[in-house]
Amino acid sequence: MTLLSSMTGFGACARGTDWTWELRSVNARGLEVRFRLPPGLDRLEADLRPLIASRMKRGTITATLRAGTTDSGGYAVDRTLLAHLTSIADEWGAERPGSPKLRIELMMALPGVVRRDAADSDAEPDEATVATMRAGFETALNMLVQTREAEGARLATIVLAQLESLAVLHADASAQAALQSVAQKAQLGASVRSVLADAPAIPAERLVQELALLASRADVTEEIDRLASHISAARALLSAGGPQGRQLDFLVQEFMREANTLCSKSASIALTGVGLQMKAVIEQIREQVQNIE
Numbered sequence: 142m143t144l145l146s147s148m149t150g151f152g153a154c155a156r157g158t159d160w161t162w163e164l165r166s167v168n169a170r171g172l173e174v175r176f177r178l179p180p181g182l183d184r185l186e187a188d189l190r191p192l193i194a195s196r197m198k199r200g201t202i203t204a205t206l207r208a209g210t211t212d213s214g215g216y217a218v219d220r221t222l223l224a225h226l227t228s229i230a231d232e233w234g235a236e237r238p239g240s241p242k243l244r245i246e247l248m249m250a251l252p253g254v255v256r257r258d259a260a261d262s263d264a265e266p267d268e269a270t271v272a273t274m275r276a277g278f279e280t281a282l283n284m285l286v287q288t289r290e291a292e293g294a295r296l297a298t299i300v301l302a303q304l305e306s307l308a309v310l311h312a313d314a315s316a317q318a319a320l321q322s323v324a325q326k327a328q329l330g331a332s333v334r335s336v337l338a339d340a341p342a343i344p345a346e347r348l349v350q351e352l353a354l355l356a357s358r359a360d361v362t363e364e365i366d367r368l369a370s371h372i373s374a375a376r377a378l379l380s381a382g383g384p385q386g387r388q389l390d391f392l393v394q395e396f397m398r399e400a401n402t403l404c405s406k407s408a409s410i411a412l413t414g415v416g417l418q419m420k421a422v423i424e425q426i427r428e429q430v431q432n433i434e
Contacts, residue, residue: 147292148200152285154277160208317412386433
């Protein structure tokens, strides 16, 4: 069974201090992959990008590789550049008596003064090391997938509980809608008798048309039925697993549409109250669904 996945997650893999992979995933409308690779290792992206696309359908994935993190004496000071910058600083200070003298640690921090030895910075890893990097990426990717699935399972549990709350409110709305129908019939009957008493010459056909229009405007049966259908569809999507986020997001929009119409047609305080509670639960569902792949 394909598990439901979140769009947020993290995966990592390291080989001592030689290299470290970090993969992070956050929400996105589609799939966006970003690689941050050291110089000389850009060629890895072409091989690794399809692996992400084969495992994920949505989310912004950032894959960062940190390589050559050891600092065993591979630095050099450009003394010529340092002397040149110091001379410029001395001239600038001489033209401005009383100005503070630049400290050596500030000079050393200027770009180009301290650099890694060319042998350390330019050397590319051998093919054996690159192969271990590729394997490490797959390990980090597997961890990312697992964390997304674990978060997806948690989201599914939350959304299912929220759907249960919505189902309870749906039952309350159905009961209130039935009571509203009885009350409206009595109210319409009283209104008709009042209108006929005041204007007995109103054509019967016109009166029937107006009554039918009033009844259709107040009838919430279709909204109640569609809500029940949408709840069942959402439960089925959560059970099916896989990348269902877009379809769930569409269903949430339909939930809100029906709830809004229910409130606008409501002729009783009780039914309106249930409709407002529905809208609050639907917003909670929306917040969670937006994290689902």
